[in-house]
Amino acid sequence: MVTATPNSSCYVYAALLITDDTVAASDKPRQHLFSLVLSFPTSIHDVMVHTHAFTNTPPVIDEVVAFWGSMAHSGSKDQPMQIFATSIETFPWADLDDSSYMTKVPSGCPVMVISTGVVETDCVNRIFILGGSIYGNGQQNVFRFKIWIPNTPRWACLPLPTSGQTVTVRGEIYGRDETGILTVMLHDIQLQARAAPSSSTPATPGTPSPKRARRSTRRSNVQLLEEEGVAEAGPSGTTGAGAGTLVGAMNVLGTNAT
Structure with missing residues (x-):
């Protein structure tokens, strides 16, 4: 056949x-x-x-x-x-x-x-x-x-x-x-053209750009407050779960301002 x-x-x-x-x-x-x-x-x-x-x-x-x-x-x-x-x-x-x-x-x-x-x-x-x-x-x-x-x-x-x-x-x-x-x-x-062998380049791990690296070093207000010890106290001056939040940090700032 x-x-x-x-x-x-x-x-x-x-x-x-x-x-x-x-x-x-x-x-x-x-x-x-x-x-x-x-x-x-x-x-x-x-x-x-x-x-x-x-x-x-x-x-x-x-x-x-x-x-x-x-x-x-x-x-x-x-x-x-x-x-x-x-x-x-x-x-x-x-x-x-x-x-x-x-x-x-x-x-x-x-x-x-x-x-x-x-x-x-x-x-x-x-x-x-x-x-x-x-x-x-x-x-x-x-x-x-x-x-x-x-x-x-x-x-x-x-x-x-x-x-x-x-x-x-x-x-x-x-x-x-x-x-x-x-x-x-x-x-x-x-x-008919013969298929050319494909040349594959090994992938290299990406590195962050300098701009992205600089952004990663910036710290938020909460991080600054935690470093200064403000985050250890809650809105009334006592420790609590709210002290580690952005709302708690703002309350602390308001208390200190008064």
């Missing part, structure tokens, strides 16, 4: 010729599985494409149709590319019976891909492997492909991605190598 990769995605736009159409089941007439073939002008290794789509007006065999949706491919030589289509674009202005039909539709256009995933290997010769997973047909599906960073002045200052880093790329699928993994020519890339 494939484990979901957080924050990963892989979307493609592919205009391909339909070679077969299979309905999933008699009770699901809208669910189609289209078979297509992806060819590369610079590679002899074609890729079988299975596109899952829901439609009431399915295209016909030998018609060129553009699909937009999520793409999965594990990089295996024997596994077909899976596209879980969210939209289908047809080209009704072109007549299928026209001998020049293929010149009037976008056949042979490269498959465009926009993907966010995790770098699986460090760059070697400006090539790294990007991987992740997408959801389709009730399960998680893996995608893996090589990204080639062109060695041109535009990319001269680009920091090369490192293993474990999350990146978003946009490019075109232009071939596959002998192992079966698809290769993407880079058009744009966004590197």
Whole structure:
């Protein structure tokens, strides 16, 4: 079972010729599985494409149709590319019976891909492997492909991605190598910044400011009276509980004044 990769995605736009159409089941007439073939002008290794789509007006065999949706491919030589289509674009202005039909539709256009995933290997010769997973047909599906960073002045200052880093790329699928993994020519890339380690400064105990220290040395009238011995007598000159209070001290002051 494939484990979901957080924050990963892989979307493609592919205009391909339909070679077969299979309905999933008699009770699901809208669910189609289209078979297509992806060819590369610079590679002899074609890729079988299975596109899952829901439609009431399915295209016909030998018609060129553009699909937009999520793409999965594990990089295996024997596994077909899976596209879980969210939209289908047809080209009704072109007549299928026209001998020049293929010149009037976008056949042979490269498959465009926009993907966010995790770098699986460090760059070697400006090539790294990007991987992740997408959801389709009730399960998680893996995608893996090589990204080639062109060695041109535009990319001269680009920091090369490192293993474990999350990146978003946009490019075109232009071939596959002998192992079966698809290769993407880079058009744009966004590197996710790594979180910097947090530097914590140990807390130091606070010290009172000089102003606060001066205030703490001030004494109230009650304290002054206690130091002079006045607080030992109550309002009538006798000791009592009221002598230690502010009211008692004021009474003592009033008695002494008279």
